[in-house]
Amino acid sequence: MHPELRRFIDAFEQEARGEGRLRHTLGYAETRFLERVWGPFMNFNFDGLKPEYPFLDFEGGQRFVDFFYSKGPVKLIIEIDGYTTHAKEISKSKFRDHVRRQNRLMYSGWFLLRFTADEVETEEGYCQAELLKAIGYCWTTSAGAGALPLSAGDLWAYRKKAIELYAVQQGDRSIHPTNFAYEHGIGRTTAQRWFERAAEEGLLTSLRRGNKVYGYMLADMRKLSTGRNE
Structure with a gap:
């Protein structure tokens, strides 16, 4: 386990x-979620994350959520659902209570993100991508409502993580700002600027033909594909 x-x-x-x-x-x-999803996604930084957190619902009853994450305008609740607990053996009354609890969380302004235990074990890349989208959605909607924005450092860390996940999903293929811009709904010039900064900071390697950059690749992946230590 990571220290x-x-x-x-x-x-x-x-x-x-x-x-x-x-x-x-x-x-x-929950432990596997931290090991396989949150830890690698956040570089094992757990600031703002609270596990098994109790809260009172609208009726004064005590509830628990698996995790909640609060940082800047981001208010995110994460639930890890085991198959037997939430589907196979759940009673009608417990299922109704479970659904109502989710509604009350949403009314309180929290974004609710759910994963199955199986997804955490076998599809950590998918879970990390969904986590990234949820954080981005919370930031976008909260900022639009007049909430304080993320700090410049947090915002760039979010953007770098988006680039990294996109590159990982492409495997050993080169990545291009145009395709990234289309997938993430941003301008190509903006994407190009992000890629250039990521290359300056060592996350990406520029792929060149002569003096022209034709694509990018994760720096670590570039080392593996060329067999060189840079």
């Missing part, structure tokens, strides 16, 4: 026990 993840889990368990919470340990699926 930063170990510290995060230990701190959560110590705080939860100290406060006498009903839930003071992480389940297997």
Whole structure:
């Protein structure tokens, strides 16, 4: 286990026990989400993320969410659904309660993102891409409503992660600002500027024919494909 993840889990368990919470340990699926999805996606930075967090619903009842993430204008709740718990063995009354809980979360201004435990285990790339979209959506809608924007550093980190995930999805093929711009709904000039900055910071490698750049590739992937250590 990554040392930063170990510290995060230990701190959560110590705080939860100290406060006498009903839930003071992480389940297997939640731990795997941190190991396989959140950790690699956020470079094992857990600032703003709270697991097994209790809150009161509109009727005064205590509820728990698997994770919530609050940073700047982003208010995101993440639920990891195991098949047996949420589908096969759930009663009608529990299912109704589960649906109503989700509605109340949405009314409170939180964006709810759900993954199955199987997706966390076998499709971490998909989960990371959805996480990126959810954070981007929260930022866009909140900023449009007049909320404080993300800091310049956080905003660029979000954009770099979008470029990185896009490059990973393309495998060993080169990536191009035009295609990235189309997929992400931004201008080609803007995408070109992002790619150039990502190359300057070492995330991307420029692919050239003479003096002309014809594409980009993740720097680490470029090393693997050429067999060179740069």
